[in-house]
Amino acid sequence: MEDNILKINADVRTQANEIMNEYSGETLARKQFSPEKIDIFNASHTCLEALEEYRFLKDTEAERMLPGIINNPVQQVIIDPDPDDNAKTQFSKPRNIGVVFSGGPAPGGHNVIAGLFDEMKRFNSQSKMFGFIKGPEGLLENRYIEITAELVDYHRNMGGFDMIKTGRTKMDSGSKMELALTICRGLNLDALVIIGGDDSNTNAAFLAQHFKSSGIKVIGIPKTIDGDIQVKTDESKVLCATSFGFHSAARAFAQNISNLANDGSSDIKYWHVCKVMGRVASHLTLETALQTHVNIALIGEELADYVDQERMAKSLEQGGQVDYNAYGITLRHLSRVICDIIVRRAAFGKNYGLMIIPEGILEFINEIQVFITKLNKIIADYNRIHDLDFHRAFPTLNEKLDYLRRISQGLVGKDRFPIWNVRDDELFNQLPGFFREGLLVERDLHGNFQFSQVKTEKIIMDMVKEYLDVLREQGRYKVGILRDDYVSLMDAAGMDPELFAPALFKNPKEKYVLVKPDIISLKTLKLALVNAGMLDAEDEIPQIFINIFRKSQAEFNIQTHFYGYDGRGTDPTCFDCCYAYNLGLTAFHLIAGGATGQMAAIINLEKDFHKWQPAGIPIARLMHLEERKGRLELVMEKSIVDLESNAFKVFKAIREDWVAACECPDRFRNPGAIGFSKEMEEDRPLTLRLNALQS
Missing domain, CATH: 3.40.50.450 (Rossmann fold)
Structure with a gap:
């Protein structure tokens, strides 16, 4: 290699160095910019x-x-219009x-x-x-x-x-x-x-x-x-x-997510699930959603504020008692909300999409927060009482679980009502192994649960996949077929599309036709054709109908992405x-x-x-008191998304349009790359601009 480099003449070497200069034109412009x-x-x-x-x-x-x-x-x-000599001396x-x-x-x-x-x-x-x-x-x-x-x-x-x-x-x-x-x-x-x-x-x-x-x-x-x-x-x-730093990171994330929108709209087979930084608050999720108009954006603060009105009404009707379990969304219900959007989009041929979730979304799920709070306390108490590190004392998941089990059985400590009870142990052991291990990861220097080390998106999407499988078996999760495509296929096969449509589709006249819910296999497809008098029981299913059936079958494929460190290190807007x-x-x-x-x-x-x-x-x-490492400490208070802010209200009002579960193009927005032109750049984050609007 060195011998080859030595053979390059001086002129070529000089030109190569100019081409390979570490400073691009953009970088040079940045360095010369005066804010x-x-x-x-x-x-x-x-x-x-x-x-x-x-x-x-x-x-x-x-x-x-x-x-x-x-x-x-x-x-x-403020400007000091008339400082005395002493003030001038002190200032300068x-x-x-x-x-x-x-x-x-x-x-x-x-x-x-x-x-x-x-x-x-x-x-x-x-x-x-x-x-x-x-x-x-x-x-x-x-x-x-x-x-x-x-x-x-x-x-x-x-x-x-x-x-x-x-x-x-x-x-x-x-x-x-x-x-x-x-x-x-x-x-x-x-x-x-x-x-x-x-x-x-x-x-x-x-x-x-x-x-x-x-x-x-x-x-x-x-x-x-x-x-x-x-x-x-x-x-x-x-x-x-x-x-x-907030605006720059959000813009960097938004550009990457916008690129995924282009990808998803091109091969139309993936749901891109994007986790963005934000352990305690969902500000980045809200800003990037406003920047990109993704199909689904989960705001943790809204989930924490959720009330299951149907469950509440049912409990009041039955016994007049408030069902406090109706407050706060569960992981199961959250997966149902996501599935509903996925199914609705698929019905219009859009079995793909874009979703943003905040890194700390699990902190807003009541059932998970209870586990985190209890485990934080258990780990902190062990470290304090034994002067040992909990994670060094119990290095494997099984050893940690055994210690929790002994607490629930009253074999550790003398508390009459242990913080970790038998019910906790049962519910915890129902969680996937990787999730239990994630909830028991080592806390950070401030005693906080490290959400970035847990594959939050995997936990949620595994539950989504599980429920989509149920909906598929029920014939409710299907891909809509453009009616013009159906007609072309049938014409090419020498079949009358109008004759067969009522037997195949529940909405045969609409722009996107959906195969009937009870047609969930080749066997049920044949039965539908036989019952409609379109096929004899002993005949084979024509290949064209098999092709149409397969086009209607929904496969849920995801690609997961984490946006955090790249946004921290981006150049500023x-x-x-x-x-x-x-x-x-x-x-x-x-x-x-x-x-x-x-x-x-x-x-x-x-x-x-x-x-x-x-x-x-x-x-x-x-400053206020906050639980850290199992004890209260005086710290500066973090700010979460204000559900009464203009920015959130606007997001809430228009997000259904972004779902685009209709005969319409997707609403994705491309914010553009971070540039360095004041004429082209946003002058401040969209959330700030919306919040500045006068109601």
Whole structure:
């Protein structure tokens, strides 16, 4: 190989290098793009104005643990038209600022650093920025680099967190926070900016409390592709409509899913089942559904809110008692809902389709959530009591199941009413082996069930397949045949299509004809023809009728896809480039204004750019107690899909059109690839645009 390379002449080598350049034209354009700045950031000086009208409930545990920042108000960045000399000196003094990526990557992270860096240097060229390598772990291990203009320029508008890497280490002890403080003091930091999700902003709040007496400011940045960082006041005023990275990931997923729509519509034999990230909330599923108009999109929050009205009415009629089992959808009922759409589409010749499900859909299924909650508690208690890891102590599924069985029989512990009872054991053992094993997988660092490690789509689709088999045997799941095709086939075979149609089809005059429900085999096909007087009992079935029967037989074939890491690593949209850059600018102005324990935010993000307002939101007021690893911990609250929002209401109103179970073309929408033209790109996510509509 090397000998062949050496034989290439210099001119060819030069041309080859140009062709193989790592920078495409698109990449070069990205690196040179300058995001638009909110007009306030063109001012020579700003200050912070407290917005006391924005109120939040105050969690008593947050008040106890975060007394130094719990009373922070919402602060908006405003132009300071007439700063005095002291204000000018303080604002423009040289600063050392540390920055940390925390948690999974999200498109736009590099632009947060770019915005912060540019603004820091604009006001004082002597200021320095230090990036801690591999996230909080680097902070605790004092591993950092000085971030330079060259480094920032290399990563502008590009995806990933590779500038300084990221990590998931938690600041979950006083000793860790004290070590972090020592390291920040050693670098003479004025501020630390933590770019991350809800857990990372929780870290930021506790660090802000711990650092407060030192004078080192701590600012959080809302990052997560899941879109579950959204902030509303007690009066439902939206202060943070979404996190950066959400739009880019949704667009990346939507483009891939749109490609599958093209594929499915071409070979018309597969249902493509797409699982997208979103453990606790279904924001990505909703946004990608709005982007693509898929046939089925399951919103977990809606399933959790489900009430079986038929079952409820029946129970009230029979005994006047409320049947509480009617609340919350079951896996079995969910499979029936999916099957109904599949069967209806097949009747119009569309035995294919596109479905999106959120990664954490099982968390919204009541029967599964009960198992998860109980198993989380059992695992956490075992780890605490025995000072051993449950998964190391019981490495195989059978060993885990045996331990659960002993709990249900009262052989472990002395509880009169064990958390895992005989009924739990019976129901759990009815689940498929791979699913039971999935429910017992090792929890993540935060004690959460790792839905991404469970083949959620397999669990649901196996139940769908099982019920479709029943419907097929009942003659209810059949593929509709275009009547014109039937006529052509019959004419080619020398048969009278009008004569035989009533014997074969239940709707012989319609555009798509369906073979009668009682014709489910060649034997029943012959019987139908004999009973109609079209065939003698001793005759063989003509091949044309066998061909038509086989065309009507429905086979359910699926292809499964998981969209997550590809969306985390995609290049940011223009929206996320601009949003993230302005978050970086906001972070600097919060620091310069003396804020700490605040999360940088853009109020009016759901509106046109000229209405955007930079602000700081008190993280402590967003905290609440949540069960983690079997015990309550103070964490930042996640936001789930609001079923009363415009975006969901619009989705709910038009999704039946997307099913396209009729004599109509499919409604699939192609959102296009992520480009880099402000004229062609969406200016913000569709969910934000819909939610901004005035009712």
